[in-house]
Amino acid sequence: MQVELEKVFGRPRTLRPVATHYCPGCGHGITARLVAEVIDELEVREKTVGVAPVGCSVLLYNYLDIDMYEAAHGRAPAVATGCKRVHPELVVFTYQGDGDFASIGIAEAVHAAARGEKITTVFINNAIYGMTGGQMAPTTLIGQKTTTSPMGRNPEQAGFPIRMAELLATLDGAAYIARVAVNNPKHIIQAKRAIKKAFETQVKSLGYSMVEVLSQCPTDWRMTPIEATKWVEEKMVPYYPLGEFKVSKEG
């Protein structure tokens, strides 16, 4: 006897069936999947263009089954701007880490938001430079040890971590700004909702949208994956509060 089983879970169409290079316990794989699910649900895969940056985020172009650029370090919002201005009907998003978005590319980030560029940014904040082996990021917490802040980040010498969501929310061109985390199932569900809202903001042409994702980096934090998810909760969330910082009235 043949039993018809209802399919309740599967790989998103937009996610290619390949192994990723992400370390065990990393938040990138979860976030990349959420982006793929949102693209599927909005039925925009064939009109979506992504921009991958420099850093751990770069190889996203191997994982998503959509047209993609690989941009210079920090320049993804400028590249996305060039694409979106040529093809306003496309859905264009950047996927950037904290070094890319909050340090070397902060001018492009701020001005894309200020212009109300109708693009979306998924910003992975894991408070460290992952691909280069764990150096200090602009979002590294006070006291956090990295390979270039071996005694812990000292604000006297290395300044303070940047809160990108709060910063961009002050700009009139920003239509949707939120901060989420991917360290537990509840937060992952909230993260997907925010990413979907950000993409919808673009589809409705309301302005710039950005979701900051607090993400764990067990390898460079020198922790187990479980410890890393706890560190997000106990150390990152108090400094980087979760929530929506800007929601368009029309959204």
Next chain:
Amino acid sequence: MEKKFMTGNEAIAEAAIQAGCRYFFGYPITPQSEIPEYMSKRLPEVGGVYLQSESEVAAINMLFGAAGAGARVMTSSSSPGISLMQEGISYIAAAQLPCVIVNIMRGGPGLGGIQPSQSDYFQATKGGGHGDYHLLVLAPHTVQEAVSLTMEAFGLADKYRNPVMVLGDGYMGQMMEPVEFKQTAPLKLPAKEWALTGAKGRAKNLVKSLYLDPEALEKHNLEINRKIQEVIKNEVRVETYGTDDAEVIIAAYGTVARIAKTAIEVLREKGVKVGMVRPITVFPFPYETLEKMADKVSKFLVVEMSLGQMVEDVKLGLCGKAKLRFYGRTGGMVPSYDEIVAETEKLMKEAS
């Protein structure tokens, strides 16, 4: 056809529009700001987009995005701004994207000044950014030639999927001359099937420059080089005149070539047999023309608005067969024709 009286900057901007350029991203800098100003007014009239970027760094990456999306796109700047674009230019060449970059050169190094110069020759012709690549570099010497070369630049960029630079100077940008916009037959070009337009009914496209496997990167670089070798074979352009009976030849490009032409008239009136070689493409450089000339003429004078950059290419072309003298002014100083006359006369007196 009706002639219009325009500055070089305005004429370059209009030429781009006539060539089908519909997207311009740039940042103001003297002495080329008339190009973005003209574009900001003209592009909306033809259904295009003008966008003032937050920096030259952003502008060149907006070109990367627009060119990757399949558009005809241009930026313009002047020396310090072009320096800021070098990283992006390297990425554009690596990703094999067509676009046009105009450099209206001013005096450097550093912030330098705002007067005309040719001191970005090395940067333009030898790479500028990191890695193995070359731009095609077109160097007009009149406003009319700036128009025709700008119009052709877009076709060349598409043909070779490589960035093309129009290399002028502050004099060229600010000078007014009557010009006409003659359409030439468009090149037969393949459709841009590699462009990012959304993967509808086809496999995904990827615009990138990252090749972590050295074997793959070498293969990629060799493919770029294969195109550059085609460029060298097919696209060299050079003007020569008065070379048949010449005893001395002046080599110059751009604005300096105009001044040298006046110097040649004066010298000819004095009975000095002087000719000229003027590279129109400074990459690819007309090495063969120079080598052939060196078989007949034993003395060459190179004049530049720099402390000696193109002179190195002339030297390579001459293969040590002729005597070479260099005369350059720098920092925004423009050589006068009588200075070139005097330098030529000095060279004539020297033993071969």
